Amino acid sequence: MTPTRLAVPKTYKLYIGGAFPRSESGRTYEVAARDGSFLANAAKASRKDARDAVVAARKAQSGWAGATGYNRGQVLYRIAELLEGRRAQFVDELRRSEGLTDAQANAQVDSAIDVWVWYAGWADKYLQVAGNGNPVAGPYFNISTPEPTGVVAVIAPQESSLLGLVSVVAPALVTGNTVVVVPSEQAPLSAISLGEVLATSDVPGGVVNVLTGSPAELAPWLAAHADVNALDLTGAGDLDWVDLQITAADTLKRVLPPEPGVPAPSVDRITFFTETKTVWHPKGII
Amino acid sequence: MTMEQSAVALAPAERAVSLLGGDLTEKSLKLHLDGLSGVDAVGLEARAAGLSTRSIKTTSKAWALDKIISLIDLTTLEGADTPGKVQSLVAKAVNPDPTDQTTPRVAAVCVYGDMVPIAIQALGAHHAAGTDKGINVAAVATAFPSGRASLAVKIADTRDAVQAGADEIDMVIDRGAFLSGRFGIVFDQIVAVKDACRRVDGSYAHLKVILETGELNTYDNVRRASWLSILAGADFIKTSTGKVQPAATLPVTLLMLQVVGDWYRLTGERIGVKPAGGIRTSKDAIRYLVTVAETVGEEWLQPHLFRFGASSLLNDVLLQRQKTKSGNYSGADYVTID
Numbered sequence: 001m002t003p004t005r006l007a008v009p010k011t012y013k014l015y016i017g018g019a020f021p022r023s024e025s026g027r028t029y030e031v032a033a034r035d036g037s038f039l040a041n042a043a044k045a046s047r048k049d050a051r052d053a054v055v056a057a058r059k060a061q062s063g064w065a066g067a068t069g070y071n072r073g074q075v076l077y078r079i080a081e082l083l084e085g086r087r088a089q090f091v092d093e094l095r096r097s098e099g100l101t102d103a104q105a106n107a108q109v110d111s112a113i114d115v116w117v118w119y120a121g122w123a124d125k126y127l128q129v130a131g132n133g134n135p136v137a138g139p140y141f142n143i144s145t146p147e148p149t150g151v152v153a154v155i156a157p158q159e160s161s162l163l164g165l166v167s168v169v170a171p172a173l174v175t176g177n178t179v180v181v182v183p184s185e186q187a188p189l190s191a192i193s194l195g196e197v198l199a200t201s202d203v204p205g206g207v208v209n210v211l212t213g214s215p216a217e218l219a220p221w222l223a224a225h226a227d228v229n230a231l232d233l234t235g236a237g238d239l240d241w242v243d244l245q246i247t248a249a250d251t252l253k254r255v256l257p258p259e260p261g262v263p264a265p266s267v268d269r270i271t272f273f274t275e276t277k278t279v280w281h282p283k284g285i286i
Numbered sequence: 287m288t289m290e291q292s293a294v295a296l297a298p299a300e301r302a303v304s305l306l307g308g309d310l311t312e313k314s315l316k317l318h319l320d321g322l323s324g325v326d327a328v329g330l331e332a333r334a335a336g337l338s339t340r341s342i343k344t345t346s347k348a349w350a351l352d353k354i355i356s357l358i359d360l361t362t363l364e365g366a367d368t369p370g371k372v373q374s375l376v377a378k379a380v381n382p383d384p385t386d387q388t389t390p391r392v393a394a395v396c397v398y399g400d401m402v403p404i405a406i407q408a409l410g411a412h413h414a415a416g417t418d419k420g421i422n423v424a425a426v427a428t429a430f431p432s433g434r435a436s437l438a439v440k441i442a443d444t445r446d447a448v449q450a451g452a453d454e455i456d457m458v459i460d461r462g463a464f465l466s467g468r469f470g471i472v473f474d475q476i477v478a479v480k481d482a483c484r485r486v487d488g489s490y491a492h493l494k495v496i497l498e499t500g501e502l503n504t505y506d507n508v509r510r511a512s513w514l515s516i517l518a519g520a521d522f523i524k525t526s527t528g529k530v531q532p533a534a535t536l537p538v539t540l541l542m543l544q545v546v547g548d549w550y551r552l553t554g555e556r557i558g559v560k561p562a563g564g565i566r567t568s569k570d571a572i573r574y575l576v577t578v579a580e581t582v583g584e585e586w587l588q589p590h591l592f593r594f595g596a597s598s599l600l601n602d603v604l605l606q607r608q609k610t611k612s613g614n615y616s617g618a619d620y621v622t623i624d
Binding site: 054058226228 | 614619
């Protein structure tokens with residue numbers, strides 16, 4: 001007779017400032033598998049968790065933006081390596097929470113890793129593409145360079161829990177922004193596992209913050225938060241996103257409107273969360 | 287300590303004489319201070335922790351935030367202080383939140399002695415000059431922050447600041463003398479500095495005595511130093527210079543408030559308390575307000591009896607205040623840097 005062994009279920013918590021706290025409110029919600037069976041308890045973030053996440057993101061922002069593009073690229077690439085190493089866990093979570101077949105789940109993890117590598121490669125290249133030396137009528141160099149906009153709040157795609165998440169978080173990180181992301185409400189497990197990957201990688205704490213819970217509850221607070229610089233509403237199609245845009249306009253945020261499905265990798269997503277700085281510099285007279 | 291030293295009469299201080307008798311000596315002072323009961327450290331810390339758990343919400347929080355601002359000594363004590371820095375500090379003291387004119391003003395600005403004339407000039411009509419209407423100028427003196435100088439230098443330092451127009455003097459005690467048991471030296475120096483606080487017209491600049499609790503090592507020492515300072519004539523007892531870690535902590539402030547409460551019950555006289563250094567968030571500051579109200583009573587929550595020595599606290603309170611008014615979280619871009 002084989003001895004029975006007690007299961008050790010995992011507690012999925014938030015990821016804020018490099019740590020894994022429970023929600024300040026103490027709330028949790030049940031995550032169900034696609035067939036309706038119980039999968040796990042996840043923390044249900046409150047507005048105060050969102051506040052703490054923005055504080056952590058703000059604190060981390062200057063350091064992350066101050067790293068060289070080459071260095072950021074290396075750090076991001078390392079995450080792709082770690083994702084590859086944890087492939088089995090992500091495949092398992094996708095199978096259970098999204099009801100995918102083994103092949104489908106493997107395909108999504110493949111795509112997520114590929115997207116991450118693709119964006120990592122842009123870290124030391126977007127500047128050459130989006131920046132410019134401008135011709136001016138005077139003895140000056142006139143140079144425009146894109147700079148990170150700051151703290152980006154993201155409502156991730158709700159259907160594709162890993163690929164969708166990676167496709168919105170990675171492009172914001174490339175330029176030196178820090179991110180507060182609300183992942184898929186129904187399938188948040190991949191997001192927390194991604195947080196664990198980030199925590200053991202070289203990404204400084206606070207650069208990515210994950211708030212599992214209700215996007216409908218959290219989005220208005222993030223949209224109105226004066227210390228959030230941009231809002232990515234890609235996964236907010238089911239919310240009153242026009243209202244969120246109006247709220248965000250009060251503090252002059254950049255807002256990316258909702259998009260169905262998973263956004264394809266594009267340089268536009270990278271440059272959207274940047275501000276163009278133009279400097280004049282006198283030329284030496286030779 | 288030799289017998290000769292013990293028998294040396296100390297400078298007469300009204301309070302000490304009336305409590306300890308006319309023949310005040312180092313010995314009688316030491317006997318009194320050593321006779322104070324020991325502090326129950328576990329109990330003190332548990333009480334402070336208990337007071338930190340109070341939930342202060344909505345209207346009480348709004349009241350507390352405004353109260354905190356009105357109790358702040360807005361401070362800049364850096365070697366790199368420039369006249370411009372002091373002027374911008376004063377501008378912030380007068381008008382903490384330019385987007386909201388209902389914001390109260392702070393109680394005082396706290397600067398090094400040589401910056402007093404600049405602060406007074408920058409304050410102009412807003413200078414309270416010792417009254418409660420406007421903003422006072424506090425100066426640190428007596429070889430702040432170490433206090434390692436001869437008494438003559440300390441007195442000259444104090445006189446200089448008072449003559450320049452400082453309304454309040456923040457002096458440091460001689461921790462070296464205190465820790466080696468020479469309470470008489472500490473006592474005499476406070477009495478002498480108090481005397482140096484006298485203005486030409488006979489009035490006194492308010493004297494705050496900094497105990498630097500982070501260097502006193504034990505709660506018992508904090509209690510002794512508090513008693514000693516009060517007996518020597520302190521108007522305020524202040525925790526720290528802000529240059530030593532740990533600076534102000536809630537248990538230490540609670541202990542000092544207890545001494546002040548004891549003194550009030552004994553004599554009917556109210557002494558002020560000023561925690562300084564390390565109080566950076568509104569949440570922390572509210573805990574101090576709760577502690578004051580619960581320990582010595584709400585009547586202590588006014589500028590001439592309780593102050594926060596702080597620089598970055600004001601910005602956090604302003605952010606909280608903006609959140610309370612607008613309902614949305616605010617950010618550091620909406621308050622001034624200094």
